[in-house]
Amino acid sequence: MGRVNDRKIALVTGANKGIGFAVAHGLGALGNTVAVGARDDARRDEAVERLRASGADAFGVALDVTSDESVAAAAATIARTAGRLDVLVNNAGIAGRTDGGAQDPTTLDLDVLRTVLDTNVFGVVRVTNAMLPLLRRADAPRVVNVSSNMGSLTLRTGPVMAAYAPSKSMLNSITAQYARRLADTHVIVNACCPGYVATDFTGFAAPRTPEQGAAIAIRLATLPDDGPRGGFFDDEGVVPW
Ligand code: NDP
Numbered sequence: 483m484g485r486v487n488d489r490k491i492a493l494v495t496g497a498n499k500g501i502g503f504a505v506a507h508g509l510g511a512l513g514n515t516v517a518v519g520a521r522d523d524a525r526r527d528e529a530v531e532r533l534r535a536s537g538a539d540a541f542g543v544a545l546d547v548t549s550d551e552s553v554a555a556a557a558a559t560i561a562r563t564a565g566r567l568d569v570l571v572n573n574a575g576i577a578g579r580t581d582g583g584a585q586d587p588t589t590l591d592l593d594v595l596r597t598v599l600d601t602n603v604f605g606v607v608r609v610t611n612a613m614l615p616l617l618r619r620a621d622a623p624r625v626v627n628v629s630s631n632m633g634s635l636t637l638r639t640g641p642v643m644a645a646y647a648p649s650k651s652m653l654n655s656i657t658a659q660y661a662r663r664l665a666d667t668h669v670i671v672n673a674c675c676p677g678y679v680a681t682d683f684t685g686f687a688a689p690r691t692p693e694q695g696a697a698i699a700i701r702l703a704t705l706p707d708d709g710p711r712g713g714f715f716d717d718e719g720v721v722p723w
Contacts, residue, residue: 489539490620491564492703493517493556495547495609496574498525500681501628503532504696505571509703510538514569517560519545519609521552547574547605557612566619569703572606573628577683578645587644595645602649607656617669626702627657629673629714636722654714654723661712670705674698675716 492509496502498520510516510533518533518540520526526542533540543559546552560567578585578598585594606627617623632640633650640647657673664671676695678688698717702709714721 489513489515490568491515491517491560491566492569492571493519493543493560493567493613494571494573495519495545495605498522498529500683501676501679501692501695501699502571502573503529504692505573505699505703506533506540507536507538508693508696508700509569509571510536510540512700512704514539515564516540517543517564517567519543519547519556519574521546545574545609547572547609548600550608553608553612556609557616560613560616565616567613567616568620568622569624569626570610570613570617571626571628571699571703572609573699574601574605575628575649575683576601576646577643578649580643584641585644585646586642590644598645598649599652602646603652603656606653610660614669618667621668622707623669624703624705625660625669625671626699627653627671627673628699629653629657629675631675631716631721634714634722657714658712665711668707670707670709670711672702672705672710672712673714674702675714675721677716 492514494506497506497518506516530540530542543556545556578594630650632647660671677690679690679695680686680688
């Protein structure tokens with residue numbers, strides 16, 4: 483396993499496409515070994531092949547963030563393959579069902595809320611806690627939670643999205659709690675907003691490329707030891723909570 487021990491190991495959830503793939507690609511280009519977390523076998527294999535073809539060191543990790551069993555198995559795979567984890571990018575996320583491009587709070591189906599929270603919030607807690615023992619073994623562990631400025635209670639951007647936006651508000655809040663809990667450790671935890679990015683998520687009708695969206699997550703994944711903790715950032719700097 484000398485091959486991986488020389489390099490940092492970075493797990494990206496939802497890495498088979500969109501911003502997650504671009505984060506994986508960017509971290510691979512920086513010399514990290516990338517663990518491609520994805521729930522679909524074929525999509526994961528294809529992403530690993532594309533990353534390897536670009537020169538990155540990558541391997542696939544079966545990972546459905548809504549499943550305790552899948553997440554535990556993913557942690558076991560990384561423990562076996564690498565023995566530690568240097569970077570975790572919690573990128574996997576869903577918008578949830580919309581009606582006319584919005585989620586109206588006055589008619590919200592609670593199952594939509596549950597589904598969105600299960601991926602965007604519980605998924606992050608599930609994955610982070612499963613990976614923390616591996617992160618603690620690294621010299622300079624970094625955790626990045628891919629959030630959204632739609633979760634900013636100050637900005638209140640975008641359409642009314644009564645499941646998605648609060649899921650990102652809660653993700654921001656949980657990021658702050660992780661940072662507080664881990665303040666005396668070398669584990670640095672932050673949240674980021676990628677901006678409005680052309681992916682499946684937005685029907686590819688958005689101005690930014692996945693590479694542009696990935697940049698802030700990559701920056702937070704490679705922070706120096708004196709970098710910020712428990713913050714919310716985009717390309718421009720601090721995003722208001
Ligand atoms: P995409 O829909 O293109 O990609 C989402 C990724 O998450 C896919 O790889 C998807 O896998 C994966 N995923 C979803 N559910 C699960 C699950 N249960 N387990 C594992 N993986 C899962 O979206 P984006 O790349 O645009 O979004 C990535 C992140 O960025 C999300 O957290 C989103 O909220 C956030 N974001 C995006 C913005 C944008 O403008 N695009 C703006 C602000 C934030 P699969 O292919 O199997 O479905």
